[in-house]
Amino acid sequence: MNTSPVQAVHELEPVLREIEHERTQQVALFAQIALWSIVIGGLLTILLVSFGFGAIGLAPLGIALLVIAASYSAKAQAWRKSFKWRVMKHLVKQFNPSLKYYPERYIPLHEYQISLLFHNSPEPDRYTGEDLIEGTVGKTHVRLSEIHAQYRQETYDSRGRRYTHWVTIFRGLFISADFHKHFHGVTLVLPDTEQALLGGFGQWLQSLSAKLGIQPGELVKLEDPEFERMFKVFSTDQIEARYILTPSLMQRIVEFRKKTNAPIRLSFVASRVFVAIPSYHNYFEPPSLFAPANKLLEPATIQQYFEELQFALAVVDELNLNTRIWTKR
Amino acid sequence: MELITGLTCLGVGALGLAIIYALLYNSLVSKKNQVEYAYSGVDVQLKKRHDLIPNLVATVKQYMQHERELLERITELRSRALNPNLSDAERMQVENALTAALRNLMIAVENYPQLRANENFMHLQASLNEIEEQIAAARRAYNAAVTDYNNAIEMFPTNLVAATMGLQRRAVFEAEESERATPNVAKLFQQ
Numbered sequence: 471m472n473t474s475p476v477q478a479v480h481e482l483e484p485v486l487r488e489i490e491h492e493r494t495q496q497v498a499l500f501a502q503i504a505l506w507s508i509v510i511g512g513l514l515t516i517l518l519v520s521f522g523f524g525a526i527g528l529a530p531l532g533i534a535l536l537v538i539a540a541s542y543s544a545k546a547q548a549w550r551k552s553f554k555w556r557v558m559k560h561l562v563k564q565f566n567p568s569l570k571y572y573p574e575r576y577i578p579l580h581e582y583q584i585s586l587l588f589h590n591s592p593e594p595d596r597y598t599g600e601d602l603i604e605g606t607v608g609k610t611h612v613r614l615s616e617i618h619a620q621y622r623q624e625t626y627d628s629r630g631r632r633y634t635h636w637v638t639i640f641r642g643l644f645i646s647a648d649f650h651k652h653f654h655g656v657t658l659v660l661p662d663t664e665q666a667l668l669g670g671f672g673q674w675l676q677s678l679s680a681k682l683g684i685q686p687g688e689l690v691k692l693e694d695p696e697f698e699r700m701f702k703v704f705s706t707d708q709i710e711a712r713y714i715l716t717p718s719l720m721q722r723i724v725e726f727r728k729k730t731n732a733p734i735r736l737s738f739v740a741s742r743v744f745v746a747i748p749s750y751h752n753y754f755e756p757p758s759l760f761a762p763a764n765k766l767l768e769p770a771t772i773q774q775y776f777e778e779l780q781f782a783l784a785v786v787d788e789l790n791l792n793t794r795i796w797t798k799r
Numbered sequence: 800m801e802l803i804t805g806l807t808c809l810g811v812g813a814l815g816l817a818i819i820y821a822l823l824y825n826s827l828v829s830k831k832n833q834v835e836y837a838y839s840g841v842d843v844q845l846k847k848r849h850d851l852i853p854n855l856v857a858t859v860k861q862y863m864q865h866e867r868e869l870l871e872r873i874t875e876l877r878s879r880a881l882n883p884n885l886s887d888a889e890r891m892q893v894e895n896a897l898t899a900a901l902r903n904l905m906i907a908v909e910n911y912p913q914l915r916a917n918e919n920f921m922h923l924q925a926s927l928n929e930i931e932e933q934i935a936a937a938r939r940a941y942n943a944a945v946t947d948y949n950n951a952i953e954m955f956p957t958n959l960v961a962a963t964m965g966l967q968r969r970a971v972f973e974a975e976e977s978e979r980a981t982p983n984v985a986k987l988f989q990q
Binding site for chain 1: 837840924925926928929932933935936937939940942943944946947
């Protein structure tokens with residue numbers, strides 16, 4: 471991190487003050503809209519009901535509530551957008567000048583596909599995301615964003631009616647970084663569920679799944695017992711898998727897994743490492759529209775965004791990707 | 800009639816046993832081949848290192864006046880490792896000595912700032928790091944294959960088939976003494 475939160479607040483003060491000023495204006499405007507909607511809707515309702523219109527008399531109040539909801543969502547949307555474009559963009563720069571932030575872009579589908587991280591799940595029918603961050607941390611090019619991949623599932627009930635569900639394949643942070651060594655094959659590091667449940671038999675099943683072509687290459691059995699308990703590894707090349715997964719890298723992945731406290735998965739494809747960290751937390755979001763005035767001017771708030779950035783970019787340091795002592799520069 | 804039934808049962812049983820034997824036999828053969836394949840993986844990387852050494856020594860020589868002995872030792876170890884009459888165990892011993900000597904060389908380089916700034920040397924150093932990393936990976940792959948193989952020839956029921964095939968346990972690569980030894984601080988203070 472190059473700038474402290476206090477410094478960042480100091481440097482961004484004009485923008486922060488401006489945007490906070492706009493927020494208070496918008497909240498005041500919203501309060502007026504809400505008040506007038508309630509007053510007019512309420513009066514009309516009282517009139518209609520007293521003239522004996524019965525349940526229809528409630529309609530104006532209902533319309534008033536709809537107006538309030540629509541106005542809130544428009545205001546919140548605008549606030550979110552202006553925060554991301556005007557504040558978050560600068561915060562990312564302050565955090566690391568070589569990084570760029572694109573609020574509405576995300577890791578493209580083809581990158582999600584070549585990572586092979588979810589090659590056993592159905593192809594996503596709906597694929598979205600936001601908060602793309604791209605740049606160079608030290609010597610390592612890195613690109614990450616939030617993504618949400620889903621597929622459509624159709625079920626029929628006993629009367630033959632069709633229901634459509636959206637099933638989440640993955641939701642969370644997706645990180646793609648340049649790996650510090652050259653390699654040619656494919657190596658997948660996936661959460662181990664079978665061996666944890668079934669022990670040796672589970673491992674036999676995993677090995678079988680590679681033989682049947684469900685997983686690429688062969689099962690790779692590694693020496694680190696803690697790593698083996700957490701992950702199963704498949705690779706097209708037994709030696710290359712160990713060239714990538716050195717004892718120290720395995721230890722680092724174990725530590726990273728503990729820190730994120732989520733079933734992370736990694737893949738090593740085309741000289742890049744792809745990391746998927748499942749999470750329901752929405753990153754890089756503004757404080758609530760109704761947060762106390764000047765919330766963004768508090769260093770503690772800015773600190774939170776820096777922490778989120780640090781977490782998202784931790785892969786580079788945690789996996790030691792800036793150590794370039796091999797032939798790849 | 801009963802004789803025929805009995806014979807059929809016997810036949811089916813024998814056939815079943817034969818199939819099981821064949822499956823176990825094949826799995827053992829594949830494990831044995833895996834070990835040999837993994838061994839050749841180590842071999843390839845060691846050969847790469849042999850190819851790199853003359854170049855490295857030639858580059859380093861111009862700068863390092865005080866390390867003659869070490870450089871000569873490295874050259875000598877390399878030519879010994881290339882001797883085709885060595886047994887596997889002897890060869891590994893020579894290669895381990897070579898690893899240690901190269902490591903000492905890289906430590907000695909610290910005293911020659913001019914050498915460290917040399918473009919050619921930096922390239923060679925990166926290549927050596929790369930090869931050492933690959934050797935380590937290939938050895939670990941070999942050890943994993945050997946462990947799999949050793950497990951198979953000692954565990955039931957594959958051990959029965961392994962005995963008929965005359966398969967023997969194989970040894971894994973051990974970490975060298977110098978790699979494993981952690982510095983004994985107490986000893987340092989006593990001196």
